[in-house]
Amino acid sequence: MNFVLRQGLVVGPASTRVADVVVRDGLITEVAERVDLPAGAHEIDAQGCWVGPGFVDLHSHLREPGREAAETVASGALAAAVGGYCAMVAMPNTEPALDNVALVSYVLDKGARTALDVAVAGAITRGREGRHLAPLAEMAALGVRLFTDDGTGVQDPSLMRRALEYARPLGVRLAQHCEDESLAQGGSMNEGAVSSRLGLVGRPALAEELMVGRDIELVRLTGGSVHFLHLSTARSLAMVVAARAEGLDVTCEVAPHHLTLDESACAGFDAQFKVHPPLRTPTDVAALRQALREGLVDAVATDHAPHAPELKDRAFDEAPAGMLGLEHAAALTFEALGTAHCDPVRFFQVLSRGPARVAMLRAGDARIRHSAHGADVVAGEDANLTVFDPSARWTASREDLHSRARNTPYDGRAMNGRVRTTIAKGRLVVHEGTLV
Amino acid sequence: MIDTLRGRNLLTLDDFSASAILEVLDTAELFVEVNQRTIKKVPALKGRVVASLFFEESTRTRLSFETAAKRLSADVLSLAVASSSVKKGESLRDTIATIDALGIDAVVMRHSSSGAAHQVGGYVPHVRVINAGDGLHQHPTQGLLDVFTVREVLAERAHARGSETGKELFAGLHVLIVGDIRHSRVARSDIAAYSALGADVRLAAPGTLRPASLDGWPVSVVDDFEEALEWADVVGVLRLQSERGSGSFVPSLSEFTETFGLTTERASRLRPETIIMHPGPMNRGVEIDSAVADSAAAVVERQVSNGVPIRMAALYLSVTGSPEEATS
Numbered sequence: 198m199n200f201v202l203r204q205g206l207v208v209g210p211a212s213t214r215v216a217d218v219v220v221r222d223g224l225i226t227e228v229a230e231r232v233d234l235p236a237g238a239h240e241i242d243a244q245g246c247w248v249g250p251g252f253v254d255l256h257s258h259l260r261e262p263g264r265e266a267a268e269t270v271a272s273g274a275l276a277a278a279v280g281g282y283c284a285m286v287a288m289p290n291t292e293p294a295l296d297n298v299a300l301v302s303y304v305l306d307k308g309a310r311t312a313l314d315v316a317v318a319g320a321i322t323r324g325r326e327g328r329h330l331a332p333l334a335e336m337a338a339l340g341v342r343l344f345t346d347d348g349t350g351v352q353d354p355s356l357m358r359r360a361l362e363y364a365r366p367l368g369v370r371l372a373q374h375c376e377d378e379s380l381a382q383g384g385s386m387n388e389g390a391v392s393s394r395l396g397l398v399g400r401p402a403l404a405e406e407l408m409v410g411r412d413i414e415l416v417r418l419t420g421g422s423v424h425f426l427h428l429s430t431a432r433s434l435a436m437v438v439a440a441r442a443e444g445l446d447v448t449c450e451v452a453p454h455h456l457t458l459d460e461s462a463c464a465g466f467d468a469q470f471k472v473h474p475p476l477r478t479p480t481d482v483a484a485l486r487q488a489l490r491e492g493l494v495d496a497v498a499t500d501h502a503p504h505a506p507e508l509k510d511r512a513f514d515e516a517p518a519g520m521l522g523l524e525h526a527a528a529l530t531f532e533a534l535g536t537a538h539c540d541p542v543r544f545f546q547v548l549s550r551g552p553a554r555v556a557m558l559r560a561g562d563a564r565i566r567h568s569a570h571g572a573d574v575v576a577g578e579d580a581n582l583t584v585f586d587p588s589a590r591w592t593a594s595r596e597d598l599h600s601r602a603r604n605t606p607y608d609g610r611a612m613n614g615r616v617r618t619t620i621a622k623g624r625l626v627v628h629e630g631t632l633v
Numbered sequence: 634m635i636d637t638l639r640g641r642n643l644l645t646l647d648d649f650s651a652s653a654i655l656e657v658l659d660t661a662e663l664f665v666e667v668n669q670r671t672i673k674k675v676p677a678l679k680g681r682v683v684a685s686l687f688f689e690e691s692t693r694t695r696l697s698f699e700t701a702a703k704r705l706s707a708d709v710l711s712l713a714v715a716s717s718s719v720k721k722g723e724s725l726r727d728t729i730a731t732i733d734a735l736g737i738d739a740v741v742m743r744h745s746s747s748g749a750a751h752q753v754g755g756y757v758p759h760v761r762v763i764n765a766g767d768g769l770h771q772h773p774t775q776g777l778l779d780v781f782t783v784r785e786v787l788a789e790r791a792h793a794r795g796s797e798t799g800k801e802l803f804a805g806l807h808v809l810i811v812g813d814i815r816h817s818r819v820a821r822s823d824i825a826a827y828s829a830l831g832a833d834v835r836l837a838a839p840g841t842l843r844p845a846s847l848d849g850w851p852v853s854v855v856d857d858f859e860e861a862l863e864w865a866d867v868v869g870v871l872r873l874q875s876e877r878g879s880g881s882f883v884p885s886l887s888e889f890t891e892t893f894g895l896t897t898e899r900a901s902r903l904r905p906e907t908i909i910m911h912p913g914p915m916n917r918g919v920e921i922d923s924a925v926a927d928s929a930a931a932v933v934e935r936q937v938s939n940g941v942p943i944r945m946a947a948l949y950l951s952v953t954g955s956p957e958e959a960t961s
Contacts, residue, residue: 388845388846389845389846389848390846390847390848390849392845392846393844393845393846393847393848393850394647394821394849394850395747395748395770396747396748396767396768396769396770396771396818396821397747397748397768397769397770398769399845401845465751465755466747466748466749466751466752467752467755507724507726507727510724510725510726510727510752511724511725512725512744512746512747512748512749512752512768513746513747513748513752514746514747514768515746
């Protein structure tokens, strides 16, 4: 099927302009001020909307295999498409963990049956147990570019050093969930005034910052590269920014919830607000937003973490950590970037170009059957496009989700800006905000 | 800020105003008289059903609440949840839904997780929830019975009824809370209650047994425990929560006793009129010496007896009615 996206604001890496975008046979074939409707093409009105490279999520927990009641690759892909995503990276903390070629292939195959490109992050250590390296080279040969034990970080510094040394010549990137378990263990929210009042055991900011600092030093030592997952404190971010300025190969992401919620949300003991790393202080939220606006953050990544309802109905300290993200991330990023003051270039930078670069999805890869992401909207590129309506006003609702799970902390929240159209791999997947 | 418990859940004392606390104390004072009668029963909650749900074992608090409910003529559904369906993996929401389906007016619950009573309040908004202790968070009726006991003792010395004195006996009262503040829901409720009534609350604890942050708490931490003993009008000794791992927060129990225990030697620094309190159960020889616990200055048993009228008042106000009609 062929399309013309009419008169949207086409968002380039440097500037924007109003134009028509023609998509034919999976490729962008023309971008011009005004084109005639090609025979048989569908016209999609994009007036008043932003048209940019399709979003890429660096951090989705798709729960397959092992916890299919909460999410599957297929259901996660639907949620992602509605959220404007054309590609995502499936996290390896499944049951069992994605720590070998067979399991990675299993998820890649599931992904290939969705409308999107699903890349897989492999585990750094066998079983994510933090004791022995997983077969990184074998998984890399399959097209895996990111490795992480996400859910926890690699606690042992000598093992992390070895992983960095081993990964470097493979050309892959290690991604770290930074929380020192000896400091964070048993905690269920940010440690501070609120946790002390609520009688909840805290996960201190230091638990995250200590591991960020450690890994920066390990990158300096080994010449490796680390992507810092879901940074949540002002200090963590400042350390990564400084390390990057020194020329170290470090990148980072922030999650939508860390940009829009703070620790006070836990005061009602609703486990929907429980997440690791935890929601931090308003000062941290402000610092993260500031850094995002200044272009110091490589990506907004969802940390989409579906959980079955009965698990989130447990007491706060007994409930699992994590919240849904794919369907609300765009609106929340828009809010964090200043809503009416949101720079569309920055918006697509952190939702598409930045994460595509971190995940090394800029070029297509036949081995894992995926197209190119985060590219400029110009003729010749693979047609992965997201149309975002910055003037949309809507209310988030648990009932409207496409994920199998319902664990959003945003039920009832007024949202600004919404994904109207998603064209993934040349196919119209979401139109007028709904699945085609 | 909450100004009355009437018709509301009792989950925390954090947001209770002085008048809300005094209303409970004054109501409890009426119930003290009921507890002295031969027939210790009033029909205040006749026909009402109170479920007692203890997800965490506690013989004392459970007995106290169930006695209170029975003296109000309520029917009591007592569920030993700690040993029932929860062990089979039933969620908190399902357990409450099952009990609610039996038809209840109030639930008294204890849980090892902070906030569990809040969550239940959300699941069954038509049922009144009384928090009988949740994790490290709050134990509101303990806080209320502690201030009730202090007021009773001070009022007796002034030859007055507690209710006649309102909150005036608390103005500037020196309250020293000692020990395992970090893991104590009693401390959190006590601090809220004493401060709301105008007392000057100070804490004495080893560095590791203080909360991670005291920002926003209406308290100060004393530099010198020994000196503070001379300052105190009331000393609230807390139980060292070894079952919550507090043992690993201090080098040894004996060092804790050596530095923060209310030993006989330390107690000799107290002024004769200083009131010594402990929420029980006591670790005799750890946070308090036996001789001190059994001394005239200690009001531990009085705290226990006051638990019943306070819990009667809490249940009564929360579930229905007004104090005037309560004792008739």
